[in-house]
Amino acid sequence: MTYNTIILGAGAAGMMCAAHCGGRVLVIDHAKAPGEKIRISGGGRCNFTNMYAGPANFLSQNPHFCKSALARYTQWDFIDLVGRHGIAWHEKTLGQLFCDDSSKQIVQMLLDEMTRAGADLWLRTEVKALRKTEAGFALEVDREGARHSLTCHNLVLATGGKSIPKMGATGLAYDIAQQFNLRVTDTRAALVPFTFSDGRFKELSGVSLPARLSNDRNSFDEALLFTHRGLSGPSVLQLSSYWHEAEAIRVNLIPDLPLFDLLRDQRQAGGRKALTTELARHLPSRLVDHLAQHIPMKGNLADQSDAALNDLISALSEWQLTPSGTEGYRTAEVTLGGIDTDDLSSKTMEARDVPGLYAIGEAVDVTGWLGGYNFQWAWSSGHAAGKAISAR
Structure with missing residues (x-):
C-alpha cells in the first residue's frame, strides 16, 4: 500500500499534522486509542493552549527554532478551531485554557479534522522495519497480528518522547532519527x-x-x-x-x-x-x-x-x-531534549539531509513550560509540517 504521507504517532502533533497534509495520509500508533495524553491532561479537561504562548516559554539548544512555527499557527488559531467545533472553554490562572467539559472533545475534534482531510488511522500497529527508498520510505508494520508492507513519499515522526512509559511512551522517534543520521540531544524528564x-x-x-x-x-x-x-x-x-x-x-x-x-x-x-x-x-x-x-x-x-x-x-x-x-519519566509530563533542531528546517520541520523525513511535537528538542505550552508546540509544529507537505 502506498501513501503520500505516513505519520508515526496519533498524539496531538501527529493528528494535527494529518489534518493538514493533503493527499493520501495514514496515521499509525501502537496504542488502543488516539490522543491518550490529550485525554488524561488537565485533570481530564485538557489545558489545550495558553493565551500568552510565545518563544520565551520554550527550552531548546536553539531558542530561535520554535519562532517560525509558533508565529504561523498561534494559540489564537487553535482557539478559533476549538470554537468552530463548538467546544466551550475557560481560562484559569496565568492564561491556561481548559475545556469546560472534557478533554475527549479535543481528541474528537482532531479525529473529525482528520476525517475531513481524508486521513486514515491504524491503531494497535507497530513498526517492525523501516528503510529509505529512492521514492521515499518503505515500512513493515504489524497490525493486530497481520503483517503489512507500506511505502510513502513523506514520513513524519510524531511519537513523542519518553515521558509516562506506562502509556506506551518510548524513544522510537529518537531511534529512527539516528537511523537516518539525525542527531539527538541529551534527554531527561521535565515538568516532574x-x-x-x-x-x-x-x-x-x-x-x-x-x-x-x-x-x-x-x-x-x-x-x-x-x-x-x-x-x-x-x-x-x-x-x-x-x-x-x-x-x-x-x-x-x-x-x-x-x-x-x-x-x-x-x-x-x-x-x-x-x-x-x-x-x-x-x-x-x-x-x-x-x-x-x-x-x-x-x-x-x-x-x-x-x-x-x-x-x-x-x-x-x-x-x-x-x-x-x-520522579523521572514515570510521572514527567514531557521529555526535555530530543531530535536536534540543527538538523531540521524551522519552517517545514523537514530533515535538512533526508528529504521527506519530518519531526514534530515532543520528539523535537523544543520543550514548553507547564500550562498548555507543549500542546501549542504540538499544534504549531504539526501544522507547519502538514502545510509544507501539502505544498510539495
Whole structure:
C-alpha cells in the first residue's frame, strides 16, 4: 500500500499534522486509542493552549527554532478551531485554557479534522522495519497480528518522547532519527516532581502554599506542594526543566507576604503570643511545626528583636534545598531534549539531509513550560509540517 504521507504517532502533533497534509495520509500508533495524553491532561479537561504562548516559554539548544512555527499557527488559531467545533472553554490562572467539559472533545475534534482531510488511522500497529527508498520510505508494520508492507513519499515522526512509559511512551522517534543520521540531544524528564531520599517531607504530605522557586537560570511564582517523596506543584514542575542534578534550589515561602511588617505590628498589639502561633496565621501550621525544628522560632513575639525577625524572614525567603533527584519519566509530563533542531528546517520541520523525513511535537528538542505550552508546540509544529507537505 502506498501513501503520500505516513505519520508515526496519533498524539496531538501527529493528528494535527494529518489534518493538514493533503493527499493520501495514514496515521499509525501502537496504542488502543488516539490522543491518550490529550485525554488524561488537565485533570481530564485538557489545558489545550495558553493565551500568552510565545518563544520565551520554550527550552531548546536553539531558542530561535520554535519562532517560525509558533508565529504561523498561534494559540489564537487553535482557539478559533476549538470554537468552530463548538467546544466551550475557560481560562484559569496565568492564561491556561481548559475545556469546560472534557478533554475527549479535543481528541474528537482532531479525529473529525482528520476525517475531513481524508486521513486514515491504524491503531494497535507497530513498526517492525523501516528503510529509505529512492521514492521515499518503505515500512513493515504489524497490525493486530497481520503483517503489512507500506511505502510513502513523506514520513513524519510524531511519537513523542519518553515521558509516562506506562502509556506506551518510548524513544522510537529518537531511534529512527539516528537511523537516518539525525542527531539527538541529551534527554531527561521535565515538568516532574523533585524527590528527597531522606523522606524529610513525609510529615508535610498534602501541604500546599504559594511559593517562589528559583535557581540561577529561572524563577517561578506558583503553588508548592509537599509530598511523601519530596516536592511537587506547578512551581516545582516548572523549575525542574531548568534543574541540573545535585544542584541546590531556592525556596521563598513568603514571596508576596510583608511578613516582617505583620510580625512587628503584632508584636506591639499582642506580644504575648507565641511566635509560632502568629506564623501559623500566615503559613500552614504543619509547615511552621516542621520549620521550627530547623529555624529558631522559640519564645513570644515580644521576645523577638527586629534583627531576630529579619533573620527569620531571610530563612523563610531563602530556604536552600538540594533534591536527590526527580520522579523521572514515570510521572514527567514531557521529555526535555530530543531530535536536534540543527538538523531540521524551522519552517517545514523537514530533515535538512533526508528529504521527506519530518519531526514534530515532543520528539523535537523544543520543550514548553507547564500550562498548555507543549500542546501549542504540538499544534504549531504539526501544522507547519502538514502545510509544507501539502505544498510539495
